[in-house]
Amino acid sequence: xxxxxxxxxxxxxxxxxxxxxxxxxxxxxxxxxxxxxxxxxxxxxxxxxxxxxxxxxxxxxxxxxxxxx
Numbered sequence: 001x002x003x004x005x006x007x008x009x010x011x012x013x014x015x016x017x018x019x020x021x022x023x024x025x026x027x028x029x030x031x032x033x034x035x036x037x038x039x040x041x042x043x044x045x046x047x048x049x050x051x052x053x054x055x056x057x058x059x060x061x062x063x064x065x066x067x068x069x
Contacts, residue, residue, distance in 0.1 A: 017067035 030038075053061050063069045 016069065017064060 060069070
């Protein structure tokens, strides 16, 4: 790692957390799903997260989402 890249990694304005983007076509496809299907998907994802993310893992995940790490 060069000296410049180390310096830039410590910049206070460095982006943290994560982001993603979706295309217009992906949004239109999601809009075609019935509301019931969307809610069932959300419930299933929440149940998975409750089982998979416990203790320290959940704290790290939440800190990442909040941009603290």
